[in-house]
Amino acid sequence: MDKISIIIPCFNDAKYVEQSVQSALDQTYSNKEVIIVDDGSNSETKKVLKNIESKVTKLITQDNQGQSTARNVGIKSAKGNYILVLDSDDFFEPSFCEKAIGMFLKNKDIKIVSCYANLLFENGSNKLYKPKGGTINEFLYANNSLGTAMFKKEDWSLSGGYDVEMRNGFEDWEFFIRLLKNGGEAIILKDALYTYRKRNDSTTNKANKVKYKILSYIYNKHSELYKNDYKRFVKHLLLLLEKEEKEKIKNLNRIEFKLGFSLLRPVRFIKRILF
Template sequence: MKQLVSIIIPCYNDGQYIEQSVNSALAQIYSNIEVIVVDDGSNAVTKDVLKKIEPTITKLITQSNQGQSTARNVGIRAANGEYILVLDSDDFFEPTFCSKAIAVFLNKKEVKIVTCQANLLLENGSKVVYTPKGGTISNFMISNSALGTSMFKKKDWKVCGGYDENMRKGFEDWEFFIRLLKNGGEAEVIEEPLYNYRKKNNSTTVKANQIKYELLQYIYVKHIELYKENCESLIRHFLRKIEGEEIEKLKNLNRIEYKIGFNILRPFRFIKRKFKIIKIKYAASHFNYCL
């Protein structure tokens, strides 16, 4: 018998998109699935949509708003599947993701996470394809190298302690993957855009990036022993990053647009300097007069 895949969909005020998200889960060609939606304290509009689609899903769990990490953990605890797929309520999968992800798990015992390329759906109607890096813990120490909506085994979720429920501002999926891989294993990337991600201007990811240094500090301190053990590789990474930024800065300085702008503004800078000198001389003479 096929392994059961539990698709967990936390939902908070996504009445506009949740039906498409659920339908993409139900449309998987991999037949042995269950779909669990966790209503994380949504508004009345979203609750009406959830009530309409409830008969089509396996389970609807309702709770007060406690954040995405808690909602994911609640859904996973209620899951019966050996494999877990977390799906954001405003995004959707292509029908073949589950079947291709399960095939990876069955063929590669070292894999703990299966992710894929993603179509980034921009608000202007265009889209671009994003490819995560995947790999081992060394990649995940630098940045999140898998989509937050990836597949993993429930037993691995349990061993590493689930999602950190203190992380309500973002990056919780990255931190979870660090713990999932820190004792071995790797993330495999399916080289097809099987996931569709709405890149909204007010998304959780955008908000998280606005406070990313606060979130990075939390992750680094929480896993300080891991980062200490890999100090040398981290130093090399950060030095390469600084070098790249300096090279880019030099390129900008040498671009013709910069040179043109510099020359155009030169007379104004000259006048500004002269005016500053006059002000200094005036202030000095006024000071002498007062004496």
């Protein structure tokens, strides 16, 4: 049996990291190791990690350097042929590794295996998320896999690992582009085997605030891919512009905006007179 190395980067996740680690330990696939990378967490989180250190294969501690570096550090120390990255506030169902490794053994062209996810929001509501997977064509304009996914350590090494310059988000998507750009496919298990906490302060929410800066970085880094897909690239950009324009019109038509505009009318009138 090939060994699976489950890598769990952790930064200030005292509340959830124990559940995340336990979901890795509870995987029915037996030949596995669990590696935690403490990326400069606070004292409360360090205390939790110290309490569970004896349960895992390895606990690596470093100064805060970001998720990409933490993942790379963990993967470098991994002994498994297969890597599964797991966020420290999320968790898997016990059968994920067994089902994922089965997909790799069936088809050598598979580069990524992920699954459907149960999105768990802070207000207690939930929603089923169904990424589509696919080849590089399906990944050029969106991440069609969960960031939490399994891949071969060899492919990670050949691709150059996670981009340590990307500390504001979307680093998993950019990594998948490099995994797939020379061929291969991402497969999605059609079962909700992962629970993803949608927190208000999540990396994804922070990334969306600087989305266009990150997109510019990705488009320029992989400019040849986008040049070779010119027609779809232009169509994609125009759709983005159209979406933004519709959102702007929607905001302008909101009652709150109209009310605020009316209330500020006297102020604007006085401003014109005085200045």
